[in-house]
Amino acid sequence: MAEPGLHIVSGKGGVGKTLVAASLASAYAARGEQTILVTYDVSGSPHPVFAEVPTYEAKTVGANLDLSHLDPHMALLEYVRRNVAFSAAYTPVLKNPSVRRFLRALPIFDQLIMLGKIFDLATHEYEHVVVDAPATGHCKALLQVADVAARTLVAGPIYTNSVRMRDMMADADISELVIVTLAEATPAREALELYEFTRATGLINCNAILANRIVPQMFDQEEVDRIHSFAARTSLATPLAAAVELHFDIANEQAAHLESLRASAAIVHELPELEDHGMEEQAAVLCELLQGAFLDG
Amino acid sequence: MAELNLREVLGDHRIVLCGGSGGVGKTTAAAALGILGASLERRTLVVTIDPARRLANAMGLDSLSSSPQPVSGADGLDAMMLDPGATIDELVVRHARTPEGAARLLANPYYQQVASTLSGSREFMAMEKLYELSSDTEYDLIVVDTPPTQHALDFFEAPRHLLELLDGSGLGVLVRSSNLMNRLSFGMVHRSQKQMAALFEMLTGHRLMVDVTAFFHTYADVIDGFKRRARKIQEVLESESTTFLLVVAPEEDLVDQADGYAAVLHDQGMSLSGTIVNQTLAVDSLRSKRRLMAEASKEDISAELLDRALRCHERWSRQARRQREMIDEWQASRALPVVEVPRLGRNVSGFDDLRWFADRLLMADD
Numbered sequence: 001m002a003e004p005g006l007h008i009v010s011g012k013g014g015v016g017k018t019l020v021a022a023s024l025a026s027a028y029a030a031r032g033e034q035t036i037l038v039t040y041d042v043s044g045s046p047h048p049v050f051a052e053v054p055t056y057e058a059k060t061v062g063a064n065l066d067l068s069h070l071d072p073h074m075a076l077l078e079y080v081r082r083n084v085a086f087s088a089a090y091t092p093v094l095k096n097p098s099v100r101r102f103l104r105a106l107p108i109f110d111q112l113i114m115l116g117k118i119f120d121l122a123t124h125e126y127e128h129v130v131v132d133a134p135a136t137g138h139c140k141a142l143l144q145v146a147d148v149a150a151r152t153l154v155a156g157p158i159y160t161n162s163v164r165m166r167d168m169m170a171d172a173d174i175s176e177l178v179i180v181t182l183a184e185a186t187p188a189r190e191a192l193e194l195y196e197f198t199r200a201t202g203l204i205n206c207n208a209i210l211a212n213r214i215v216p217q218m219f220d221q222e223e224v225d226r227i228h229s230f231a232a233r234t235s236l237a238t239p240l241a242a243a244v245e246l247h248f249d250i251a252n253e254q255a256a257h258l259e260s261l262r263a264s265a266a267i268v269h270e271l272p273e274l275e276d277h278g279m280e281e282q283a284a285v286l287c288e289l290l291q292g293a294f295l296d297g
Numbered sequence: 298m299a300e301l302n303l304r305e306v307l308g309d310h311r312i313v314l315c316g317g318s319g320g321v322g323k324t325t326a327a328a329a330l331g332i333l334g335a336s337l338e339r340r341t342l343v344v345t346i347d348p349a350r351r352l353a354n355a356m357g358l359d360s361l362s363s364s365p366q367p368v369s370g371a372d373g374l375d376a377m378m379l380d381p382g383a384t385i386d387e388l389v390v391r392h393a394r395t396p397e398g399a400a401r402l403l404a405n406p407y408y409q410q411v412a413s414t415l416s417g418s419r420e421f422m423a424m425e426k427l428y429e430l431s432s433d434t435e436y437d438l439i440v441v442d443t444p445p446t447q448h449a450l451d452f453f454e455a456p457r458h459l460l461e462l463l464d465g466s467g468l469g470v471l472v473r474s475s476n477l478m479n480r481l482s483f484g485m486v487h488r489s490q491k492q493m494a495a496l497f498e499m500l501t502g503h504r505l506m507v508d509v510t511a512f513f514h515t516y517a518d519v520i521d522g523f524k525r526r527a528r529k530i531q532e533v534l535e536s537e538s539t540t541f542l543l544v545v546a547p548e549e550d551l552v553d554q555a556d557g558y559a560a561v562l563h564d565q566g567m568s569l570s571g572t573i574v575n576q577t578l579a580v581d582s583l584r585s586k587r588r589l590m591a592e593a594s595k596e597d598i599s600a601e602l603l604d605r606a607l608r609c610h611e612r613w614s615r616q617a618r619r620q621r622e623m624i625d626e627w628q629a630s631r632a633l634p635v636v637e638v639p640r641l642g643r644n645v646s647g648f649d650d651l652r653w654f655a656d657r658l659l660m661a662d663d
Contacts, residue, residue, distance in 0.1 A: 186320025
């Protein structure tokens with residue numbers, strides 16, 4: 001099976017999706033393959049790993065690595081400019097505020113245009129497109145949009161494009177979904193739902209779930225008990241026992257969630273807890289790990 | 298450092314909403330606030346959305362009732378659960394001026410395709426319930442657990458987008474006519490609108506234009522009801538006797554989230570009384586490692602095990618310190634009062650855990 005070139009990275013807010021998406025993009029770039037990281041973030045702040053503010057115009061942030069921000073308005077202007085005859089006449093119309101509101105009010109339109117831009121990048125310009133996609137629920141809508149459009153529209157270039165995009169998304173040689181989660185109740189549940197959604201609908205292939213911030217178990221129950229007895233006799237050791245129990249509980253909880261994720265037949269890769277390091281360092285570490293575990297696996 | 302005085306917040310307001318994204322312990326916090334409210338001698342109702350079964354059991358809600366039931370273990374506290382299965386279709390049926398209008402809208406192909414991709418109905422229904430309850434004089438205090446969403450702000454933005462879609466006021470000038478194509482051919486429509494319609498049609502095909510036009514004609518039956526209800530809801534949310542509490546987990550994006558939330562509430566003319574930071578790490582420091590090592594060697598704790606335990610303690614201390622710094626820095630730069638609730642060490646289950654949570658919430662002002 002050929003390796004896909006489009007990687008949509010999704011996951012609940014707070015699981016480290018942005019970091020993982022950036023690391024994944026770096027991993028492909030490190031292999032010498034022309035890669036672009038595309039973000040949906042509208043804040044206008046610099047990217048936490050690359051320290052550049054993402055703009056619609058792609059910026060180079062590393063060897064073989066570009067960064068860009070998906071702006072639906074700019075994407076629509078570009079689409080019209082490239083595909084519509086006498087497009088200059090339409091540009092003022094598209095900049096009209098009430099027209100823009102109209103387009104925003106049509107939920108599939110916005111996302112369709114952005115999806116079109118993503119596929120455009122993947123088919124014409126870059127070997128790898130890594131999308132730092134919206135969080136789980138919003139991501140589902142993005143995954144469905146080409147399919148919905150193909151069923152709603154019956155003619156016109158957007159219809160034709162929608163059908164093509166739907167097919168490319170469903171083709172495992174072209175596209176994949178990467179789900180980032182934590183080994184905790186709510187994120188794991190949502191990750192599993194999203195994974196099962198892709199299996200049930202066939203809209204996109206999900207190769208793996210990346211479980212982030214995994215803490216390795218350091219103790220067995222017997223050792224925890226011994227340290228507790230120690231603390232019972234020596235009050236000095238109480239904070240020690242508390243920390244050991246905390247670690248033991250957290251690592252066990254995580255192990256249980258990882259097991260239930262794997263039980264669904266999803267391939268689960270574990271990424272370690274790296275809070276000690278700054279964002280750039282974390283991305284470098286994850287980039288190495290992903291090259292080893294995920295890219296070749 | 299501003300501590301959050303929840304006794305005051307619960308005493309001074311009639312409606313307290315717990316906002317925040319899913320998975321941070323909002324429902325637990327809402328239940329604990331309900332217990333607190335009742336303990337302040339206020340007749341209190343907790344409205345929860347989609348709680349885990351454990352929590353439902355702890356509050357005596359295993360029958361998933363959508364009408365208030367007394368909570369055993371807390372005098373003066375009732376609880377109810379909002380129906381989690383709300384769909385847009387139900388909202389349409391409820392608000393349409395006529396049943397025929399609702400039926401027409403539900404049958405519209407464009408509506409059918411997009412309705413499944415829309416979010417906001419659950420949030421809108423939560424707001425509606427809130428509006429109903431606000432005029433219920435039986436309760437002195439209503440604590441509302443908002444629906445679990447991807448982002449804390451979805452509670453506000455999703456219903457607005459829903460309204461915007463159904464309102465289509467951006468589309469108004471294009472479509473407020475009985476027959477769009479006729480209008481175009483008579484040249485009665487402004488030039489740019491003509492261009493827009495032509496462009497849209499070229500991009501998407503004639504059929505969609507027809508469906509969309511029909512859609513916006515039929516929505517008229519529904520949108521007025523929605524808008525009226527939305528206005529009334531807005532009044533309740535902006536009222537001085539209503540306030541919000543944000544519930545967050547101690548993660549790196551805590552500050553951004555809280556700032557964003559505060560900004561939106563401020564813009565909307567709503568009040569944010571404070572933030573509950575849930576599941577913080579509390580790691581006490583070790584007074585003397587040397588003495589500890591000496592004691593350990595007398596016990597059956599091997600040097601290797603002790604070393605591991607010390608490293609573990611060091612690791613969690615660092616994380617707790619980072620959390621501490623983040624929260625302190627944030628509080629120092631904002632006027633927003635905060636209360637922290639530490640990790641319980643296991644999941645909340647049973648009424649005692651809820652009481653524990655409630656006690657921790659009050660410790661701020663002791």
